[in-house]
Amino acid sequence: MIIDAHVHFDERIDGTAKGAANELARQIVEADITRVIALHLEYQRWSPEEVAEAISPHSNIKAFVNVHPEHPNSARVVRDAKERLGFVGLKLHPRLQDFMVNSKATVSLVRFAGEIGIPVLFDAFPDGTHLMQGFNPFNYADLARQCPETRIIWAHMGGHHVIDFMMLAKRLPNVYLDMSYSLLYYRGSSVPMNMVYAMRSMGFERIFYGSDYPDRPLLESLQGSLEVLRTHGIGEVELRKLLAINAINFFGWDDL
Ligand SMILES: [Zn+2]
Numbered sequence: 001m002i003i004d005a006h007v008h009f010d011e012r013i014d015g016t017a018k019g020a021a022n023e024l025a026r027q028i029v030e031a032d033i034t035r036v037i038a039l040h041l042e043y044q045r046w047s048p049e050e051v052a053e054a055i056s057p058h059s060n061i062k063a064f065v066n067v068h069p070e071h072p073n074s075a076r077v078v079r080d081a082k083e084r085l086g087f088v089g090l091k092l093h094p095r096l097q098d099f100m101v102n103s104k105a106t107v108s109l110v111r112f113a114g115e116i117g118i119p120v121l122f123d124a125f126p127d128g129t130h131l132m133q134g135f136n137p138f139n140y141a142d143l144a145r146q147c148p149e150t151r152i153i154w155a156h157m158g159g160h161h162v163i164d165f166m167m168l169a170k171r172l173p174n175v176y177l178d179m180s181y182s183l184l185y186y187r188g189s190s191v192p193m194n195m196v197y198a199m200r201s202m203g204f205e206r207i208f209y210g211s212d213y214p215d216r217p218l219l220e221s222l223q224g225s226l227e228v229l230r231t232h233g234i235g236e237v238e239l240r241k242l243l244a245i246n247a248i249n250f251f252g253w254d255d256l
Contacts, residue, residue: 162194
């Protein structure tokens with residue numbers, strides 16, 4: 001069984017949310033993946049309603065809603081997305097949405113997500129833009145420390161800051177990591193080795209597989225990631241935790 005805990009919708013299929021969801025569902029079957037978490041993005045053209053409707057025929061696609069923490073109605077949008085539209089989490093993207101990770105507004109919205117029982121996924125990839133915006137692992141930790149009742153996923157394992165993020169996650173029991181994008185982006189550098197080190201150091205707990213599709217086709221990401229993980233000596237028992245069990249337990253998917 002495989003869970004891909006970090007994918008997006010591809011706007012290039014036919015421009016519709018339905019077309020993107022159908023293509024994603026086709027690739028899920030092709031790659032023999034059991035279920036994915038798809039992340040709605042405000043900067044794409046579709047509303048939460050459109051995304052919810054597009055994924056409604058596909059039980060193998062669950063979604064996180066994306067809102068700006070400084071939006072005056074952000075909490076209401078998140079509650080509505082969960083209760084009326086069936087979203088299972090909140091996605092926040094400090095780089096694209098250009099907000100401070102540990103601002104008052106972010107703390108308030110992330111606490112609210114915890115109160116209504118949904119996790120929050122943060123983009124934590126330090127590309128040049130994000131570094132120039134002041135990317136700092138401390139801000140992520142500070143936010144998590146201020147929201148102890150909310151389960152928080154640091155996506156991409158913090159990129160080349162992976163060791164910092166690992167050391168912080170060890171002090172923050174409400175923090176989880178996903179390996180999407182970074183594992184393949186940094187291939188050929190020391191970063192994948194550090195990521196595997198971090199996985200081992202955390203006992204292969206609190207870490208999920210993700211692809212960041214449509215960065216690459218789902219199957220290509222899965223095969224490439226498995227190759228990197230196996231090359232670094234990760235065994236089948238640990239792979240099952242990283243690729244399925246950790247995410248299934250996290251989301252409480254008893255139906256799988
Ligand atoms: Zn992503």
